[in-house]
Amino acid sequence: MARIVCVANQKGGVGKTTTAVNLSVGLAKAGRQTLLVDLDPQCNATTAFGKPSAERHPLVLRQPLRESLLRTNTKGLALLPGSRTFQDVNTLEEGEADAIRSHLSGGVNAYDFVLIDCPPSLGRLTEAALTASTEVLMPIQCEYFAMEGLTQMIQVIRRVMQEETNCLEFGGILLTMYDHNLELTREVDAEVRDFFGQLVFDTVIPRDVTVSEAPSHGLSAIDYAPRSKGTRAYIELCMEVLERE
Ligand SMILES: Nc1ncnc2c1ncn2[C@@H]1O[C@H](COP(=O)(O)OP(=O)(O)OP(=O)(O)O)[C@@H](O)[C@H]1O
Ligand SMILES: [Mg+2]
DSSP: OOEEEEEOOSSTTSSHHHHHHHHHHHHHHTTOOEEEEEOOTTOHHHHTTTOOOBSSOGGGSSSOGGGTOEEOSSTTEEEEOOBOOHHHHHHHHHSOTTHHHHHHHTTOTTOSEEEEEOOSSOSHHHHHHHHHOSEEEEEEESSTTTTTTHHHHHHHHHHHHHSTTOOOEEEEEEEEEEOTTOHHHHHHHHHHHHHHGGGEEEEEEEOOHHHHHGGGGTSOHHHHOTTSHHHHHHHHHHHHHHHTO
């Protein structure tokens, strides 16, 4: 069965898309059949691969998933592009929260991993993604107010976990934009590990300018700067994710 990893945090700009993109590339390079689903109307995960967004979100079209998939330059990695149309997001939000789950379940059996890049909100879209997932990976930026709003997020996760048909688990907490030299980073690290314990990945993602440059070249950081410290960290994260199998 595919591991469906929902990359979520209602806070904006914490590294969700960067993590979804690089983790999916890394897992595909490790030989795992991987699908990256862009669920954010900003479509950052889609443009990060230099791909066009879809006119309508493939998950609201009633056609087989495979007809909407785009190939990426990484062998073994397919992309389900995002769509900017507000209307589609609305369709999902009003209608079936189950739409994503049922549509995904029709097409994910071919994959070892499905990663879902969520928008920065706790709306029905994120909730639907959580419902469709087997685990949630939450990036936390090492910044002031890093933990702010997390209680709300955790409440939603708990609620989804309690649904009878659900198999969602905590996949892990990831510290991003880590700066070893900053007192603040060390404080956030201590606070997050104190609160979440074993759930926090040993791997931390350092702040690295090549990581932020990569998307403008239509590449993951792993392909754009293979020797960078950001790449090394994301490869390490892949190994930790694989170890948690
Ligand atoms: N490790 C890093 N080092 C330096 N810059 C980074 C790093 N990770 C992410 N960034 C940059 O920080 C910004 C936010 O990252 P990203 O888009 O991944 O966050 P997000 O949580 O997906 O944002 P949103 O909530 O808007 O979807 C981007 O410009 C990205 O390139
Ligand atoms: Mg994003």
